[in-house]
Amino acid sequence: MTPRLVFIHGVGKPREATTHLDEWRRALGEGMRAAGHSRRVPPLLDGTSVDVRFAYYGDLFSGGQAQEATAHLPQEEEAELAQMLLDAVDARLDEPQDDREAQVLRRARNQLAPDGEAQGAGDLLRRVLAAGNTLLALPGLRTIGGWTSVGLMVHRLRQVRQYLARKHPDAAGVSLDTRIRNRVRAELDPAGPTLVVAHSLGTVVAFETLHAHKAPVPLFVTLGSPLGMQAAVQPLVRPQPLRTPDQVREWLNFWDRDDFVTARPQLERFVAPNAASVAPVSRRVDSDGAWVHPAAKYLAQPGVAGPIAEALEAVTPA
Structure with a gap:
């Protein structure tokens, strides 16, 4: 049976x-070569020994262009966006890189929650935009994940919020988050092994989808995951309390120090093991340059690609 990689x-x-x-x-092939698994690369790239699939759901999101994302937001959305930024800022303030970064982070925090108070009603969006502009002054953040403007930053954070809101039904009454999980579920092997590699919001989608999946998942890899956002993401993820999906046999979580999205990246601190005692294992990677959030940047790292190559070897028939 050909193993599947999604x-x-x-x-x-x-x-x-x-x-x-x-x-x-x-990118994964590049990382595999660097990790000493060159012979795995040709069959991976040409699809002869691995059924490689890409679970796509980006077309399901509403919200228009980035410039429209900051125009008119419901107050509930404003509060949740502010909380996402606050989570990320607080996590980064735990270990700032230097005094300048700490100063920028403190300023952004004061803009989000003046005098240390929780955000109030009325001017939340203004605070989010002000804090976003402040954060873009951090070296490299302007290019992390393509955040070339505060409007684009808000636009992309809104997608996390839209998924977790469990709303936005289609004509048949099916919510956005369910439609997204259905897209992912359709790519998983219903009977054989599937290795799952998820990035950013996709790590949340994959986590929830795999809880309903019945076939084996020899390896679950998460890259740049926002699951570390303690107030804005963790309480909204299902099922609660958070634990490793039952079919997952190994979970590797990779994060980069310069990836602002990861907030608190040590997932094993708040995700319980499953019945087979499998818990997430978080590993730091350090990419060159400022553009560190994209999935391809992670996949090209030998420390990420090596374990994927080894997992594919283990499930590929001789």
């Missing part, structure tokens, strides 16, 4: 699934 993307603009599948596969 990539699950995160936030961002609508994309061409085939193009991104090729990008992720090439």
Whole structure:
């Protein structure tokens, strides 16, 4: 039986699934070569020994363009966006890189929650935009995940919020989050082993989808996950309390120090093990340059690609 490898993307603009599948596969091949698994690369890239798929759901999001994302938001959305930024800022303040970064982070926090108080009604969006502009002054943050403007930052954080809201039904009454999970579920092997590699918001989607999946998942890899956002994400993820999906046999969680999205990245601190005692294992990677959040940047790391190659070897028939 040919093993299946499913990539699950995160936030961002609508994309061409085939193009991104090729990008992720090439990046993984680069990382495998660097990790000493060169012989795995040709059959991976040409699809002869691995059924590689890309679970795409980006077209399901509403919200228009980035410039529209900051125009008119319901107060509930404003509060949740502010909390997402506050979670990330507080996590980064635990271990600032230097005094300058700490100063920028404190300023952004004061803009989000003046005098240490929780956000009030009326001017939340103004605070989010002000804090966003402040954070873009951090070296590298302007290019992390393509956040070239505060409008784009808000636009992409809104997608996390839209998924977790459990709303936005279609004509048949099916909520957005359910439709997204259905897209992912359709790519998983219903009977055989599936290795799952998820990025950003996709890590939340994959986590929830795998709880309803019955076939084996030899390896679950999460890249740049926002599951570490303690107030804005963790309480809204299902099922509660958070634990490793039952079919997962190994969970590796990778994070980069310069990836602002990861907030508190040590998932094993708040995700309980499953019945087989499998818990997430978090590993730090350090990418060159400022553009560290994209999935391809993670996949090209030998420390990420090596374990994926080894897991594929273990499930590929001789």
